[in-house]
Amino acid sequence: MSVALTVDNLSTGYGRIEVLRAVSLTVARGEVVALVGANGAGKSTLLNTLIGAVRPWSGAIALDGAGITGLQPEAVVSRGLALVPERRQLFGDMTVEENLIVGAHLQTRAALAERREFVFGLFPKLHDRREQVAGYLSGGEQQMAAIGRALMSRPRLLALDEPSLGLAPKVVSEIFAAIRRLREETGTTILLVEQNATRALAIADYAYIMENGRVVLDGTPQALSRNADVREFYLGLNSQSGRISMRDVKHYRRRKRWLS
Ligand SMILES: Nc1ncnc2c1ncn2[C@@H]1O[C@H](COP(=O)(O)OP(=O)(O)O)[C@@H](O)[C@H]1O
Ligand SMILES: [Mg+2]
Missing domain, CATH: 3.40.50.300 (P-loop containing nucleotide triphosphate hydrolases)
Structure with missing residues (x-):
């Protein structure tokens, strides 16, 4: 172990x-x-x-x-190590996709695209909402976006x-x-x-x-x-x-x- x-x-x-x-x-x-x-x-x-x-x-x-x-x-x-903080702490006036990009700021462009597909595969709802401003998502969708953002750093x-x-x-x-x-x-x-x-x-x-x-x-x-x-x-x-x-x-x- x-x-x-x-x-x-x-x-x-x-x-x-x-x-x-x-x-x-x-x-x-x-x-x-x-x-x-x-x-x-x-x-x-x-x-x-x-x-x-x-x-x-x-x-x-x-x-x-x-x-x-x-x-x-x-x-x-x-x-x-990545953290999904308490109460999500999303950038509320940025879109779902922009929040994901912030989470990938240490990644290469190719890795970013791969990670984004991975996150959308895990949370298909985020794909539907990708152009929406994070502040207007439901609580559950915000939590998904916060987890997705953390996962962008692999x-x-x-x-x-x-x-x-x-x-x-x-x-x-x-x-x-x-x-x-x-x-x-x-x-x-x-x-x-x-x-x-x-x-x-x-x-x-x-x-x-x-x-x-x-x-x-x-x-x-x-x-x-x-x-x-x-x-x-x-x-x-x-x-x-x-x-x-x-x-x-x-x-x-x-x-x-x-x-x-
Ligand atoms: N930024 C801070 N400044 C001062 N005290 C804090 C701060 N954050 C948390 N505390 C205090 O530290 C203790 C533990 O808080 P916290 O770690 O948030 O607990 P939990 O996450 O288990 O609810 C609490 O008494 C809280 O008031
Ligand atoms: Mg706490």
Whole structure:
């Protein structure tokens, strides 16, 4: 089993506030690895540190065995890691096709054409919408365009920050089916950040659970699904949506202390 990504004791924060506290994880080549946690756990901070948008305070990041700690985003992307950011972050007044071209700015012209065909093959809807301004697409189409833009750089590892956010269940299924196809057909390794643990564990080979900037649990989805805390909080056996908030976690912790 070769390793695509190693995160070793990574800490960082904003100003003097520490957000990530010695996070370690590995992603094996060709796997879908889920990182699950409540709002505010530090998931986006981790992805933004991997891509080079947030500077690490300490610790190390390696991509295919080569250190990328502290590199600028462009250098990280050129080494084979691409990020689909939270809330898509498309260029709203540019067309779908122009957004894809931005994602390919490190590619040759021939590679750009090949990648564009690949993205349109994965998301035929984007082909239909290619001349439309991204800001007017539906949420699901915007998510497809954001994934497409990241794929334009030919990543070997694709990190996705909450691709299900704000989308209807049927659209989430469509996005997740595309993620699965991407892995199966191209062997792209995937690091999937989600608050929607039910969906994430259904697709993942392995998962990490993050609370308050720390990895608190990891295992196969099967093993995690047997854990009572995971079942109660993260698999939404108490809630309709399968999503939880930090308030739920704090409430649960208080209740557990009171019961014990
Ligand atoms: N740019 C920022 N400046 C200051 N604090 C931030 C910034 N981004 C996130 N935070 C804080 O860091 C913590 C983790 O946030 P984030 O990484 O976005 O968590 P998640 O993605 O798991 O919801 C939160 O307390 C959040 O308020
Ligand atoms: Mg986030």
